Amino acid sequence: MSTYLLRRLFQALVLLLIVSAVGFSILHLAPGGPLSQFAAGGEMTQADLDRIARDMGLDRPLPVQYAEWLWHMAQGDWGRSYRDQQPVLHIIVAHLGATLELMLTSTLIAMALGSWIGILGAMRRYSLFDSLATIGAMIAVSIPTFWFGLVVIWLFSVTLGWLPAGNRYTVGDGSWLNQLHHLIAPSMVLALVSTAVWSRYMRSSMLDVINQDYIRTARSKGIPERRILFRHTVRNALLPMITIAGLQLPTLLSGALVTETIFTWPGMGRLFLDSINYRDYPVVMGILMFTAVLVLLGSLVADLLYGLADPRIRLA
């Protein structure tokens, strides 16, 4: 296990370096580079721009700038926002809670609902339920999240008036019931794609396990079907889903951005969009790097958990 752990950690570290290089390149190779927000006004002369470039250290060779940038990033100095001079990392962390709350809730919904659909679909393969679930999953991943969000708002907020159309809580009402009420619609919207993906992988994983020898052995031993299903099949079928949960992270983050925009949810995605509107590049780059690192860590943790849960993996 320790060799596996070390190798996996080393891979993640290498990947982190490449990710940081890609992020740095996007910032610097984009037309205008980090200076573009100064040049955009048109009031600055070339001499002014040169001076700013020198002050910001932008006249030095790129590898030197990259090394320095990386060193600052590693120390937690992610720069300061152009808008209010707050440290970038501080701003991101302040908005992280709302996003995590949304992502966690919708992941729980997706896991519960998706597993149930996947298991039932695999047990009754090619039944009406299975076909409907297949078509439904295909449609669910094809619908734009923002559109589904608009339809949910139109139906549940505008027409029926059951759910609030946005925000995390009603101003002046801090009760958890109120927060929960506000959480329902956005987490439902965000969970749609994950539920569909989860159900497909769960079904596929169930079908893999059902054909294994040990299921046949269990059946020939005379173990009741229910017990085979839950103790043998589902338990083993859930193992590869740990990886899927890790792989879902980028999709989930992208979905969160859109969902937060529609439901005026004060999370990281909305902060990202606001920062783009204000041309607040340090925050934009900070969030871009932050999400990439989050995805990287997510897949690392998923792999390690999979290794812990399934002893067969550690040998590979």
Place this chain on the structure above:
Amino acid sequence: MIPAQNPAAAAAPVLRAAPRRRLRNPALRRFCRHRLAVFGACAVTLLTLLCIAAPPLLPYSDTFIDIRARFTPPGGSSAHLLGTDQLGRDMLSRLLMAGRISLAVGFSAMLISMVIGVCVGLVAGYYRGVLGTVLMRFVDAMLCFPSIFLLLAVSAFIEPSVSSIILLIACTSWMEVARIVEGQIRALRERDFTLAAHAIGAGDARIMFRELLPNAVAPIVVAATLNVAHAILAESYISFLGYGIQPPTPSWGNMLDNAQTYLESAPWLAILPGAMIALAVTSFNFIGDGLRDALDPRMEGR
């Protein structure tokens, strides 16, 4: 003996077999059995034809502003079949013109991303070693960035136009293809026919493009179809958020941009363009699924 045979009798079995010959191709037969895929193919064809041919035939152009007729609901007026928007522009006309842009973005972005993805995958899978490892780790790193974040971050730097949006989407969606191609090529280059090609003195480029690539075409075609779906969806996302195709050029995404404002009074402004996106994307996904079953029968029903 042979000249004495009745020509009609000899032709008869051929004639009877003729209708079946059309579907002798097993892949085509499997594709046609996949009803959803056939539906998808029909829907895409119909949608594309409508978007290309229909706009000039409609009574109102997509840019004609009829301020007195604004917010006409669908079916509310015989002249505006699908109603009008907040400026009184004909929705049907706008939807079809937007379809031209959205479908064009989808197809063009797919083509470019396939070229990038296939080339990277081919080189990485064929040469392996340091070059292959570096390329594939770069692919891994690119995949760490959530696609919408990456799209928005870069689109904030550039001047938005149809061609820059196409390039942008292509540059952020080639990685999956590269992974698929790399895996295929890695396996194929171990096969005997690659050795044989080497033995007759074929160069690297010839082996890659003439021997290996044609053998990997099935998963590439599937990935290409799914890539169109992805590109249409990506365009709609960034246009909806205001960084994609800029008005007055309509696209399905930017038609939804300010629809949220009128959600209460004119829900069709939000529902119709979204339904078009959903229809187009679902159709391409259905086709991709059908192609996967048709071209790789082992995966059927999974």
